[in-house]
Amino acid sequence: MKRKVRIGIPRALLYYRRNIFWKSFFEEIGANVVLSPITNRDIIERGKKYSVDESCLPSKIYLGHISYLVDKCDYILIPRVSNYGRKKRVCMKFYGLLDNVSNMYPEVKILSYNIDYLKGHFDFLEMVKLGLKINKNIVRVIWAYFSSKRKEKRHRISLINEQINVLKSNKLKILIVAHPYVIYDEYLGKDIVNYLKEMEVQILYSDRLSRKEAISYSSDFSKTLYWLYAKENIGSVFYYKEAIDGIIFLSSFPCGIDSLVNELAIRKINNIPSINIILDETNALAGLHTRLESFIDIIKARRENE
Template sequence: MTIKVGIPGALLYYLYYPMWRTFFNELGVQVVTSGRTTKNILDQGTREALADACVPVKLFYGHVMDIKDKVDYLYIPRVVCLNRRTVYCPKFLGLPDMIRYSIKNVPPIIDVRMDTRQGRFAVVKAYLEIGKRLGAPILSVLLAYLKAVGVLHRYNRLLRKGWSPVQAMDFLENQAGGADFDGSAKSGLKFAVLGYPYAIYDSFISVNLIDKLRKYGVKVITAENIHPALLALQKNCSLPKRLFWTFSDRALKAAHFLFNQNKIDGVLHLTAFGCGPDSLLNKLIEMEAKKHSDIPFMTLMIDEQTGEAGMTTRLEAFVDMVRRRKEALACRK
């Protein structure tokens, strides 16, 4: 009987799902995912999670609830550090325990620790541990890991071309779809959308932010569309030291890079209510935006109560303001 492993469709799913799916499939394991967020999934997560948890974590609970009875294992790796410098949010580190002790009747959780500060081969050792738990031979695990890394590289290349995670995932899985949307022909506007990928790319909690902007004729750039080497050049972004949190560090570097390039017409920061690192990040991006007063900046905050009407109104007003401003500046030249 084929082993089934469940991967919740939230948080790190948007960055690593193609790699994880490939790895498990190569070992003959069937992957079951909860797919896209729905209102029912969010409502379930809100009921199960702690009241003071941020909405992405509540969402993760909901995705776990959606698949826990359909699989033999849940894959919730304890991802600490993957770049030997910055670490992930403490809630990421504690997710396996949070799920294990707060949700009833969950299947066994594969919660291997991944921390590259423990050595160059820490991630490889983690995948070998996964294979050991599943009873797979070491050679098969290593080959599966190498193929999974190759798929991850292809996935990241697609993201840097401007594809959304959903498009890139569909293309890698089915070799179909994945057209690169570019709305610049309609209005000539280009916006940077900054924030954490699990908030930006989840179309439900972001209230379809990216698709809405594209319908308004705006080309969208996110941190995942920028080559890591370009972000690395930003170093500490004029701060005494690097930001401690991985996603905050990446988003701040993307902000500095895009502001300094001066090739964007507006910047939006999507932030989740109740996120401690994000509250600091928002202030730092706002401070940088004040140095570039010629580029409009707006913060959009989301939680489980965020309504589409309010978000749409704010976006329409911002896009219209930026468009009129750009037209006025063009007339003066």
């Protein structure tokens, strides 16, 4: 029997957006998926070694995951994303991920697809093209695409429903505005989430609402914003405006987009208490906990006054 192809997926950056889809798609077309482990100290050290000092922390972590995967699979999946249409661009670091890795490990085989809606590279076509490299049966690939898409959608809906239930509760509610690859990462955001849960605060995530709705709400904030992911984040603030007691803007050092957007958001939103937390490699928890504690105290006092 022919051995199944092993496809490595680094557990960083876009993994947190597309994980359900990727996993299901590759398993449907007859490949094994090898995931890199949850981010740990070792991976961060590896990432730091390979990346440029100035690049942002999530992309350092990404390179760490890649270096873990290099000798453990046949292919590594690295998408190149440019835009999803007009005014739906993404951060420039996604432009160059593929070329960076292929220059660092010239011998590694890379599976990649290019998403550039303005130039006619659509998600469906690119995924089918990618699938055909592994499985020659086009019907199966197309079927795999749609069934994985459906699975992803179902997963999203369950997350959104979960969040709606959270909204109904009467406890203190805090919205965390952060990119999925920051907040769901074990090393970056998990600690803050755990700490907030200990403090008996209900957490709302900025990515757990309908993306279309979030984007339409983001025009309340700014008409000229052209980053898709920032739009989704900021849209959530305006979507939940009435329901929440506080906002945590969580970004990693030195995130280019967040440096502008979060600053503007903090200047524009006056009636909700907010705090801007910037995560860095040192991961100094004690100071962070103190800041969070005092922030929650302020919110509690504010709520009792009302």
